[in-house]
Amino acid sequence: MASSSSSLAVVTGGAGFIGSHTVDALLAAGYRVCVLDDFRTGKRANLAQHAGSDRLDIVMCDVSHGIFAALAPITAKHGPVERIVHLAAQVSVVASVANPLVDMQVNYGGTLHVLEYARAHAVKKVAFASSAAVYGDVTEMPVREDLPTRPVSPYGIHKLASELALDYYGSVHGVATTALRFFNVYGPRQDPTSPYSGVISIFADRARAGRTLTIFGDGQQTRDFVYVGDVVRALVAAVGDGNDRLVANVGTGSEITVLELARTVVELCGKGSTIEHAPTRGGEILKSRARVDLLRDRLGVVAQTKLVDGLRATLA
Numbered sequence: 001m002a003s004s005s006s007s008l009a010v011v012t013g014g015a016g017f018i019g020s021h022t023v024d025a026l027l028a029a030g031y032r033v034c035v036l037d038d039f040r041t042g043k044r045a046n047l048a049q050h051a052g053s054d055r056l057d058i059v060m061c062d063v064s065h066g067i068f069a070a071l072a073p074i075t076a077k078h079g080p081v082e083r084i085v086h087l088a089a090q091v092s093v094v095a096s097v098a099n100p101l102v103d104m105q106v107n108y109g110g111t112l113h114v115l116e117y118a119r120a121h122a123v124k125k126v127a128f129a130s131s132a133a134v135y136g137d138v139t140e141m142p143v144r145e146d147l148p149t150r151p152v153s154p155y156g157i158h159k160l161a162s163e164l165a166l167d168y169y170g171s172v173h174g175v176a177t178t179a180l181r182f183f184n185v186y187g188p189r190q191d192p193t194s195p196y197s198g199v200i201s202i203f204a205d206r207a208r209a210g211r212t213l214t215i216f217g218d219g220q221q222t223r224d225f226v227y228v229g230d231v232v233r234a235l236v237a238a239v240g241d242g243n244d245r246l247v248a249n250v251g252t253g254s255e256i257t258v259l260e261l262a263r264t265v266v267e268l269c270g271k272g273s274t275i276e277h278a279p280t281r282g283g284e285i286l287k288s289r290a291r292v293d294l295l296r297d298r299l300g301v302v303a304q305t306k307l308v309d310g311l312r313a314t315l316a
């Protein structure tokens with residue numbers, strides 16, 4: 001990706017788990033970066049490693065209405081926004097079932113605001129964090145991008161609606177976009193304190209303390225767990241030039257059961273945690289494994305971090 005100190009990249013949700021790793025990578029690639037975040041789940045501490053950097057601005061902003069005003073002083077100082085990585089979202093499937101209107105406002109409304117900004121200011125490229133939740137409960141594995149999309153939660157519906165909006169802004173307004181459908185992302189800085197956090201961060205947190213791990217259901221549900229470093233490589237490729245209107249899965253192409261995951265985490269921690277089962281939660285996908293041909297062939301990214309290595313980095 002071409003970059004220079006004069007190129008401004010915006011990362012919405014840049015104080016979050018995936019966002020802060022994305023900021024690390026864009027700064028390392030030579031970009032000036034502006035983070036837009038309302039800190040509902042993100043933390044300033046995730047960006048503390050860049051304290052004092054003159055190439056990073058952090059602006060408190062709700063992407064579902066405040067983008068234009070938040071970016072005006074930044075662009076007045078540093079020139080136009082060249083690229084946007086749009087990660088800001090209400091991230092909980094369970095919360096989206098409880099509060100679908102809030103989910104729509106943040107997850108669909110936020111994407112529309114980003115696209116309106118991109119259209120109005122001729123932004124060169126928008127990369128969007130979609131989700132495997134757009135597929136719903138598919139039975140065909142691996143999950144291909146051209147399978148029917150039948151989301152089973154408001155979260156999945158609004159990620160899919162956002163993808164459709166990206167396509168619309170591409171065809172009608174010429175906004176260049178790439179959407180990435182993340183499978184289950186894990187790694188350092190994932191917040192374990194929310195009951196809706198990624199299962200690995202919760203398991204890791206409890207197993208480190210020798211506490212019981214709770215599995216919702218029988219644990220035979222499978223997930224394609226992809227390390228955050230691999231996801232960031234995909235985002236950096238996606239926000240570069242080319243691959244306009246591509247929609248690509250981001251996963252490893254393999255799946256493990258949640259029960260197997262729990263046992264591995266318990267073993268790596270060595271604190272003898274027990275595993276218990278609780279009733280299944282609504283809106284959850286049963287099986288999940290990505291086809292990753294587009295990720296490899298179009299974006300040149302192979303998720304290469306082995307689960308056990310990624311787990312060690314997360315536990316450290």
Ligand SMILES: NC(=O)c1ccc[n+]([C@@H]2O[C@H](COP(=O)([O-])OP(=O)(O)OC[C@H]3O[C@@H](n4cnc5c(N)ncnc54)[C@H](O)[C@@H]3O)[C@@H](O)[C@H]2O)c1
Binds near residue numbers: 036106183198
């Ligand atoms: N972690 C995963 O496994 C996974 C899987 C699929 C998709 N995704 C998507 O990846 C993106 C990043 O998720 P994450 O796992 O890093 O979660 P996260 O909660 O750590 O990051 C989300 C960030 O968005 C910010 N945010 C939320 N609403 C906002 C708003 N209205 N305005 C401005 N900022 C707002 C939060 O404060 C936070 O910093 C999200 O779009 C999420 O839906 C994540």
